[in-house]
Amino acid sequence: MTALRKLSFDAVVIGGGGAGMRASLQMAQSGFKTACLTKVFPTRSHTVSAQGGITCAIASADPDDDWRWHMYDTVKGSDYIGDQDAIEYMCSVGPEAVFELEHMGLPFSRFENGRIYQRPFGGQSKDYGAGGQAARTCAAADRTGHALLHTLYQANLKNNTTFLNEWFAVDLVRNQDGVVVGVIAIEIETGEVVFVESKATVLATGGAGRIYASTTNAHINTGDGIGMALRAGYAVQDIEMWQFHPTGIYGAGTLVTEGCRGEGGYLINKDGERFMERYAPNAKDLAGRDVVARSMMTEILEGRGCGEQGDHVFLKLDHLGKEILHSRLPGITELSKTFAHVDPVNAPIPVVPTCHYMMGGIPTNVNGQAITQVNGKDQIIPGLYACGEAACVSVHGANRLGGNSLLDLVVFGRAAGIFIEEQLQQGIEYNQASEDDVDRAMGRLNQLDSNDNGEDTAQLKKELQSCMQNYFGVFRDGEYMKKGREELDAMRDRVANIAISDKSKAFNTARMEALELQNLFEVAEATAIAADERTESRGAHSRGDYPERDDKNWLCHSLYHPETKKLTKRDVNFKPKTVDTFEPKVRTY
């Protein structure tokens, strides 16, 4: 094997979304040689699609707001398997992280007094659930993700982060001691394969919603970081927990923000009934997303769905009036016209629960250090970090609250950056990767490039997505999941045997899509096995054959181990540092 070109950095961040760019910004600000390696130009990352806002107790809408209330909501929202030390960290550090974004220039919407505008979102309360609905989601109209992502890109430009734009990370490189020392990556424009060596490797590769046929996620959300971690033999946590967003546009899958309901919109069935009043008498349309999604599916399954097929419901917004829609929800108005051929000023938007967010991921501590377990004990993976949707720190547990993803990314991107800075200041020493180490990481790419006869990416992707959609959706059942697992089993060898007919170098998207599909498959298989083995219903994981939450056996994280394909349990943290533990309760809205 000829030696690859090598680039060396203090830190390399894989992924140019919100988490990745917040991490790279932190380290670049301190003068470390930091690379942000991203398969798309940074502002094309999926953070750009976030709409409604970033939830944080900055005490603007309500001067008495308290981060502990936000913490309470988040713990409850997680159905009690979010780690309370991590949630405490996120909610208490959040305001500082949000004000930093404002100082960088993020164009937040404003209240009359000049402070940041906040809107109500699902699952939010005052006074630990006793004080009614809170308005805690900081917003830039309904384009908060776009505003946040562009602001972070701009701040990175200001601080001279090295951007490796349109570079695709293939696999992790580990040295003789098992330390992660960088990645193999393809410079997409030229097709050159490069060893990007680094003292710290941060996976900020986002989610993998494309394992499902119907998703709000971008084409690029293919779980590349999860795939890399699983292939390296590391465990992933709570990967069965997938959020189905209540309001994906019917047919297209594109998202309409929960902020629509925060601003006063509500869901109706074919009889025009505001059905959420029956399922969540207090919070109604602003109950947790898992609750709303299940209620919608129940309406549809019981014959009260809308349209000719009765397979969706309507989101009613027209009563809000043109002015509110145009000032607070302009992006939604646009999307609805484009993808549903409906102007929400006049008519309701057809919506259906759609795969949206991966609560699980690479387990980490609050410093972003990736963790695996050996003989039931946590072990830090040296050199490897993760943050954002790719990570499972875990603040979302079994169900994420709206607006908490953007907060997760800036808080933990920043935290990982701060921790790595400290490590770099103290000095990080490791053995260089040998040629064999690099060759090992090249295995998958070499196999793909040398395969002349094999499976077709597009066909396999369809099969994978429809399998996940059919057997691992909003409602799950042991019998169906067994079938799904069998289908996936039969797919594994085929996925390893993909062949591309186009072997050219320059901007070869066929090669990339093949590598992406292999990542998707790793995530899908982990999801399927973890979903089948968690024999209870909790948060987004809802089983017909095990309809109850089972705290005796399952008040814990699941860890999926790729080498044995087995699930083990990991303790949830119930020990926040500055507040009392929030004990598990029956979860109602």
Added chain:
Amino acid sequence: MLVSVYRYNPETDREPYMQDVEVSLPEGKDLMVLDVLNLIKERDQSLSYRRSCREGVCGSDGVNMNGKNGLACITPVSEVATSGKLVVRPLPGLPVIRDLVVDMGVFYKQYQRIKPYLQNATPAGGRERLQSPEDRAKLDGLYECILCACCSTSCPSFWWNPEKFVGPSGLLQAYRFLADTRDEATEERLADLDDPFSVFRCRGIMNCVSVCPKGLNPTKAIGHIRDMLLSRAT
């Protein structure tokens, strides 16, 4: 439907060519141009183009469709292929890397040139800087830019002077920071733009306005910068 796609692979093609492909579209459904490209790619994986969000917010898939720039993912086929034939080319005026993928280097360079970040040396204290809703409203129509380059690559002035004329997208962004009441670098920003090319090469052709997929108006923003430059000079 007949689809004519621009093809060029630097490793195998001596020069670019238009490839005609017959694509059968599902009935009763008005596909987006991106969907059609995806259908073609399922059959011929060598076709290269960029795509990400597929909902018009990431700006990846700016292309030229039947002569007009736009985003493939939010442009219905029926809107552009009025003659029954869909013609897809890369954005004009930029070097082609492969097929529909252009080298956006000069476009990004002009963006970076205007220092696209807030400059404010006054310590902000422990909270956000205050901004009235009226002042914040001055950023509407500016901050929404998605850097798709549809505007700059439809601008004849940018075609002629891509190195010297900032172009509509970069200038829209320049004005986004000039208009931000939180920014303190107005004078430096204007000084950087005060030459015969950076701003004044705009001839008010307004192609940028007619193609912007987000409905923004760079020409108007450029007008504001001109006014600021002129009143600064007097």
